[in-house]
Amino acid sequence: MKNIKNMLQIFMIVLFTLLLKPALAQAPQDGSGKGERREEMKRQMEELEAKLNLTPEQRTKIEEIKKRNRDEAKGKMMALPADAAREEKGRIMKDAMIKADAEIMELLNTEQQSIYKAEKEKIKEQKKEKRMERKKANGK
Numbered sequence: 001m002k003n004i005k006n007m008l009q010i011f012m013i014v015l016f017t018l019l020l021k022p023a024l025a026q027a028p029q030d031g032s033g034k035g036e037r038r039e040e041m042k043r044q045m046e047e048l049e050a051k052l053n054l055t056p057e058q059r060t061k062i063e064e065i066k067k068r069n070r071d072e073a074k075g076k077m078m079a080l081p082a083d084a085a086r087e088e089k090g091r092i093m094k095d096a097m098i099k100a101d102a103e104i105m106e107l108l109n110t111e112q113q114s115i116y117k118a119e120k121e122k123i124k125e126q127k128k129e130k131r132m133e134r135k136k137a138n139g140k
Contacts, residue, residue, distance in 0.1 A: 049062070052112045052115055052116060053112070054112075065107075069099055073095075077092055104116070
């Protein structure tokens with residue numbers, strides 16, 4: 001009876017290991033998970049806002065703009081069917097970012113606008129490089 005119990009335990013461990021291994025193999029190993037990307041974006045925005053030397057009023061208005069646009073985009077995405085294409089969701093987010101950028105630009109003075117444009121371009125290039133690295137790592 002003990003032998004059967006031991007064999008059953010070993011079988012369960014092997015089965016669990018076999019089921020778990022593919023899931024672990026698919027986990028991003030290069031920091032490309034959504035949590036890491038979200039944190040990176042947050043850090044970049046904090047750095048950008050520091051470089052802009054925003055007034056408290058500008059900071060408050062920008063936070064309101066970002067929240068309003070994020071909420072609108074979430075609402076639009078929630079209204080999509082569950083099987084909506086990833087491209088459609090991406091388009092909604094991109095439209096929200098373009099709208100927010102335009103509103104933010106209106107709040108900034110000329111010097112801040114120059115900094116904002118340059119930093120956004122730098123961030124865009126960094127994202128492009130990371131995408132290329134991920135594609136290379138995935139063999140595409």
